[in-house]
Amino acid sequence: MRSFEEEKTDIAEIDRSVYDIKDKVDAGYTVQNGLTREIVEEISRTKNDPEWMREFRLKALEIYNGLDVPTWGPDLSGLNMEDITTYIRPKTDMQMDWDDVPDYIKNTFDRLGIPEAEKSSLAGVGAQYDSEVVYHNVREEVAAQGVVYTDMESALTGEYADMVKEHFMKLLKPGDHKFNALHGAVWSGGSFVYVPPGVHVDIPLQSYFRLNAPGAGQFEHTLIIVDKGAYLHFIEGCSAPKYNVANLHAGCVELYVQEGARLRYSTIENWSKNMYNLNSKRAMVQKDGIMEWVSGSFGSHTSYLYPMSILKGENSRMEFTGITFAGNGQNLDTGAKVVHAAPNTKSHISTKSISRDGGVSTFRSSVSILPQAKGSKTATSCESLMLDSRSRSDTIPVMDIQTDDADVGHEAKIGRISNEAIFYLMSRGLSEEDAKAMIVGGFAEPIAKELPMEYAVEMNNLIHLEMIGSIG
Amino acid sequence: MNIENVNRLPAITWRHLKINDTIIENLPESIEKNNFSTFSSVSGITCTDQVNTLSAIETGMGKAAEDYVTANANVVNHFQITQSTKDPVFLSYSMSNKLSAVVSSQEIVTEAGTEVSFLFDYNSCDDSSVFHAGTTKIHAKSGSLVKLIYVQTLNDISLSWENLGIQLDDDARVEVTQILLGSKRALSGIKAKLAGNKSNFKLNCVYFGTEEQNIDLNFVSDHFGCDTNTDIVVEGALAGSAVKTLRSTVDFKSGAKRSVGRESEDVLLFSPTVRNRTVPLILCAEEDVEGQHAASVGKIDHDKLFYLQSRGLSELDAKKLLLEAKFSSAVEQIPNEDIQNRVRAYLERSVDANADNF
Numbered sequence: 001m002r003s004f005e006e007e008k009t010d011i012a013e014i015d016r017s018v019y020d021i022k023d024k025v026d027a028g029y030t031v032q033n034g035l036t037r038e039i040v041e042e043i044s045r046t047k048n049d050p051e052w053m054r055e056f057r058l059k060a061l062e063i064y065n066g067l068d069v070p071t072w073g074p075d076l077s078g079l080n081m082e083d084i085t086t087y088i089r090p091k092t093d094m095q096m097d098w099d100d101v102p103d104y105i106k107n108t109f110d111r112l113g114i115p116e117a118e119k120s121s122l123a124g125v126g127a128q129y130d131s132e133v134v135y136h137n138v139r140e141e142v143a144a145q146g147v148v149y150t151d152m153e154s155a156l157t158g159e160y161a162d163m164v165k166e167h168f169m170k171l172l173k174p175g176d177h178k179f180n181a182l183h184g185a186v187w188s189g190g191s192f193v194y195v196p197p198g199v200h201v202d203i204p205l206q207s208y209f210r211l212n213a214p215g216a217g218q219f220e221h222t223l224i225i226v227d228k229g230a231y232l233h234f235i236e237g238c239s240a241p242k243y244n245v246a247n248l249h250a251g252c253v254e255l256y257v258q259e260g261a262r263l264r265y266s267t268i269e270n271w272s273k274n275m276y277n278l279n280s281k282r283a284m285v286q287k288d289g290i291m292e293w294v295s296g297s298f299g300s301h302t303s304y305l306y307p308m309s310i311l312k313g314e315n316s317r318m319e320f321t322g323i324t325f326a327g328n329g330q331n332l333d334t335g336a337k338v339v340h341a342a343p344n345t346k347s348h349i350s351t352k353s354i355s356r357d358g359g360v361s362t363f364r365s366s367v368s369i370l371p372q373a374k375g376s377k378t379a380t381s382c383e384s385l386m387l388d389s390r391s392r393s394d395t396i397p398v399m400d401i402q403t404d405d406a407d408v409g410h411e412a413k414i415g416r417i418s419n420e421a422i423f424y425l426m427s428r429g430l431s432e433e434d435a436k437a438m439i440v441g442g443f444a445e446p447i448a449k450e451l452p453m454e455y456a457v458e459m460n461n462l463i464h465l466e467m468i469g470s471i472g
Numbered sequence: 473m474n475i476e477n478v479n480r481l482p483a484i485t486w487r488h489l490k491i492n493d494t495i496i497e498n499l500p501e502s503i504e505k506n507n508f509s510t511f512s513s514v515s516g517i518t519c520t521d522q523v524n525t526l527s528a529i530e531t532g533m534g535k536a537a538e539d540y541v542t543a544n545a546n547v548v549n550h551f552q553i554t555q556s557t558k559d560p561v562f563l564s565y566s567m568s569n570k571l572s573a574v575v576s577s578q579e580i581v582t583e584a585g586t587e588v589s590f591l592f593d594y595n596s597c598d599d600s601s602v603f604h605a606g607t608t609k610i611h612a613k614s615g616s617l618v619k620l621i622y623v624q625t626l627n628d629i630s631l632s633w634e635n636l637g638i639q640l641d642d643d644a645r646v647e648v649t650q651i652l653l654g655s656k657r658a659l660s661g662i663k664a665k666l667a668g669n670k671s672n673f674k675l676n677c678v679y680f681g682t683e684e685q686n687i688d689l690n691f692v693s694d695h696f697g698c699d700t701n702t703d704i705v706v707e708g709a710l711a712g713s714a715v716k717t718l719r720s721t722v723d724f725k726s727g728a729k730r731s732v733g734r735e736s737e738d739v740l741l742f743s744p745t746v747r748n749r750t751v752p753l754i755l756c757a758e759e760d761v762e763g764q765h766a767a768s769v770g771k772i773d774h775d776k777l778f779y780l781q782s783r784g785l786s787e788l789d790a791k792k793l794l795l796e797a798k799f800s801s802a803v804e805q806i807p808n809e810d811i812q813n814r815v816r817a818y819l820e821r822s823v824d825a826n827a828d829n830f
Contacts, residue, residue: 072484072492364485371744386759389726394755396485401748401769404710404741408769412752414724416759 031087033215037061040185043087047153047188052165060174060184067178074302074331074360079276084217084248086186088130101127101135124149126207128189128220136191138205146196149205152221155192164192167223171254171282171310179250179278179304183219190220190251195230195261204233204266209251211238211271217248224254226261233264238271238299246301247275255283255291259313262290266451271299273329278304287313287342294450295322297334306364308337311345311373322351323447326359326391335364335397340373340406349380352447354440355391365397367408374405384414385443473499475536479661479690482721483755491717491751494688496537496633496659500603503544503573516555517588521548523579526609531637532661532690538635540575541607547576553588553616560589560621560807567626569600576606582616582644589619592634593811596627596654604632612644614668619647621805625818626654628683633659642668642697649805652679652687653818661690666700666731675704678802680795681714681746682822690719691735695728695761702733707798710739710746711826721753722763729760737767740795742826792823 031039031046040061044054069076124138126149133151142149148160155164174184191207211218226232238249249271257263263283271277277300283291293307309318320336338347353361363382384393395412417439425435441448480493513519523545531538551561565574574594582588594604604626612618626632632655638646652658664673673693681687693702702722710716722733739748754763772794780790799819806812 072487366486366489374744384754384756386756386761389757389759391759392755392757394483394753395765396481396483396753397751398485398489398491399748399750399767399769400489400491401741402746403744404746404771405744406741406770408767410750410752410765410767412754412763412765414754414756414761414763416761 030085030089033085034082035061035064035086035182035185039086043186043188046087046089048157050157050161053156056169057185060181063174064178064181064185067181069178070304073304073333073364074362076276076302078301079246079248083215083245085215086217086219087188088216097137124205126151126191128207128209128218130212130216130218133189133191142201145199145201147199147201148192148194150192152190152192152223155223160192160194163194163225164223167225167254167256168221169252169254171256171284172252172280176280180252180280183221183250183252183280186217187219187221187252189218190222193224193232193234195226195232197228198230200231201233204235206235206237209236209238211247211249211275215245215247217250220251222251222253224263225256226258226263228258229260230258231262233266236265236267238269245274247272248278249275250278251280253279253281255281257283257285257289257291257316259286260288261286262292264292264294266294268296268451269299269303269305273299273301275300276302281305281307283307283309283318285309285311285313285316285318287315289313289316291318293318293320293322293336294447295320295334296447296451297322297324297332300332301330303332303334305334306337308339309347310339310341311347312341314342315344316342317346318348320349320351321447321450323444324351324353324361324363326353326355326361328357328359331360333362333364337366338368338378340369340376340378342373344375345373346376347378349382350446351382352444353382353384353393354387354443355384355393356387358390360392361394363395363397366400367398368400369402369406369408371402374403377407379409380411382412383443385440386414386416473501475499475540478533478537479659479688479719480534481690481719481751481753482692482723483753485751491719491749494659494717496631496657499540500573503546503575505546514557514559514561516553516557516586517561518552518554520550523548523550523577525550525581526579526611526637526639529609529611529637529639529665530663531607531609531635532663532692533633533635533659534661537605537633537661538607541577541605541635544575544605545577547574547578549576550579551581553580553582553586556587557589560591560619562591562593562808564593564595565604566595566597567602567604567630568596568598571602572600573603574606575604576608578606578608580608580610580618582612582618584614585616587617589807590621591807591811592620592622594623594632595625595814596630599627599629601629602626603630606634607637608634609637610639610646612638612640612646614641615643617645617647621649621807623651623806623811623815624654624658625815628654628656628685630655631657633661636662638662638664638673640664640666640668640671640673643670644668645672645674647674648676649802650675650677651799651802651806651815652677653815653822656684657686657688659688663692663694664702665694665696666702667696669697670699671697672701673703676802676805677706678799679708679716680799680819680822681708681710681716682826683712683714685712685714687714687716689717692721692723693733694723694725695731695733696725698727698729698731700728700731704735706737708739709742709795709798710748711742713743713745715747715749717749719751719753721755723753723755724758724761724763726757728758731758732762733764735765738798739769740772740798741770788827795823
């Protein structure tokens with residue numbers, strides 16, 4: 001029999017049934033497990049890389065072999081690269097029409113609502129299944145504005161090959177950490193976006209990443225360049241069915257926000273709970289540019305995720321809004337980094353985290369104001385909600401201020417759902433469950449309102465839960 | 473010799489930030505072993521030179537710093553408080569080329585229900601480079617109260633550290649005030665273990681870093697008991713090319729129900745070449761707690777300046793006044809008027825010397 005203490009904080013598990021439907025693994029091509037020079041060369045050959053990319057991959061492999069696994073964050077001992085398949089090509093080429101995508105893959109994306117979303121509210125969609133992009137399309141009127149939205153492989157050899165070469169892994173270098181090096185060696189798939197100067201893409205582009213095969217890794221590369229005065233909202237979604245073996249996601253996202261441009265990058269991460277999500281994201285923001293991150297972390301067994309912004313140009317700014325929900329068996333280490341490298345730059349980091357049923361949530365951040373960044377301002381706010389005492393919630397922020405002409409604010413709070421708030425709402429006529437749902441929903445509301453409508457609904461579904469007796 | 477892993481964060485972060493811990497370099501290999509204790513007998517307090525009773529209590533700066541002091545101590549005191557004392561226990565070291573190194577290993581044990589105050593004062597009386605390293609361990613038994621005021625006004629070529637380890641039993645209260653004004657390299661580490669229910673730890677640390685000073689602080693409060701309370705307030709100012717690193721942690725262990733931990737920091741910056749680093753951790757394994765951190769770093773508030781100038785003060789005098797106000801509550805805690813005056817004079821000299829930056 002469960003104790004009252006257990007009962008009262010019981011907030012139900014997120015319903016993952018739609019994400020957990022597994023397709024039969026029927027790959028067109030698979031490399032051996034593990035990571036060797038031969039495997040890297042095989043991937044490069046299979047993907048018809050240009051020579052510079054083949055050399056880049058091999059150099060990254062060398063760096064990978066020389067770097068240690070990080071030990072400052074969550075435990076990674078359950079991840080054995082010898083067991084990971086780094087490249088699995090599905091039995092299809094990339095299509096531009098959903099009807100041409102094989103049924104078993106199409107059905108998966110249908111269940112996730114991707115084609116429907118494309119019709120109703122997106123300017124373009126990319127869909128990656130295991131290691132390769134299986135579908136990419138962009139609305140005609142958006143393409144007519146000169147917006148390029150394509151898979152990385154096509155970009156690597158197409159009209160924008162030089163631009164890709166100039167920017168590829170220049171922000172996120174293989175030497176930054178072991179999993180960036182791994183990415184450099186075995187990357188496959190992902191999207192390339194170029195928004196020409198002054199173009200305002202009114203509705204978002206979206207890429208969706210699905211990892212179906214057990215024991216596989218996904219290493220997609222996203223490169224976005226928003227040119228002077230342009231605007232883009234890019235949405236990234238990810239999911240996978242749950243297996244009993246470790247899966248690995250080590251993608252890289254490189255974002256270039258040019259002078260006066262604005263980029264909003266939204267992510268709803270809902271990987272399965274056997275996933276090691278070791279993803280890297282970085283943005284370089286030029287003069288008067290604006291970078292906005294909206295990040296929801298719900299899935300994965302273990303996450304290391306800290307989108308970084310380098311405010312390189314004067315008056316550039318960054319906003320980061322994030323929510324992390326860590327449940328049973330999850331250790332989610334998330335946060336943000338920002339470097340103020342120019343005068344009058346501004347950053348604002350606002351995060352919420354919820355820990356329940358033994359989940360571990362860590363907010364980790366780094367805010368650096370360099371000596372030349374006179375007149376800069378930064379504010380960080382992180383709030384954590386503990387739903388029981390089997391869980392953990394830690395905040396580990398770092399501030400490094402190297403000029404006197406800066407305005408720095410930081411606040412952090414940790415606590416629980418108060419009995420008083422529940423009782424108050426119940427005294428106003430709400431049921432206990434509704435009261436708890438309202439409080440948790442209210443806690444997450446500042447994040448939800450930053451998301452596109454359909455994602456806000458999905459997030460609310462994820463955290464608007466069966467709150468059986470959840471007085472804290 | 474060097475000591476590594478000093479002032480280490482209880483939960484580390486990215487290594488490239490080089491903030492997880494620090495290193496103390498160029499320490500004297502050996503120290504003159506005479507016992508320089510300046511304690512005079514006080515009723516209700518027994519003092520011996522046996523300091524091995526509190527070895528299980530961990531310190532803020534860590535084992536390596538403790539071991540150095542243990543091996544080199546020339547001041548060794550174990551204080552047992554059996555009755556409450558009204559007057560503070562006053563240990564003052566005026567350091568010079570004749571007393572160039574004080575390495576103190578001290579223990580304070582307060583019996584149940586007793587109250588005691590200690591004032592540790594380290595100052596320079598000439599321009600010679602001096603060295604102070606101290607370990608102080610405190611066991612505050614049930615319902616007892618310990619007030620510890622530490623004043624460090626050594627000259628700006630010296631090296632000093634004070635390393636505290638504190639254990640609090642039920643209803644015990646420990647209040648620490650630290651005033652760190654001197655030394656080229658000044659370090660402080662405090663680890664408080666709130667083991668007993670309703671135990672209470674309060675820390676007020678103030679510093680003024682000038683010229684090439686490097687100040688490195690690590691404060692950790694571990695909540696084990698129920699209804700425990702931590703209040704850490706750090707206030708400081710940096711001028712010249714001073715560097716300050718503050719690591720401050722409130723750690724709620726599972727079972728520390730209804731506990732409250734607050735950390736706050738306010739830093740004024742007076743020079744474009746200062747560097748202020750802060751890592752305020754809240755670690756939490758208990759649902760029924762309240763943890764808060766707030767930090768504010770920047771220049772003097774223009775509204776306050778404007779108000780004072782509108783009352784007739786020059787801009788420089790207004791800034792001086794606001795700076796002095798920052799230190800005043802800590803200075804008023806010093807239970808000795810002479811030392812209060814000395815600290816005020818030291819502050820004034822520092823302020824005047826850095827007025828060009830203001």
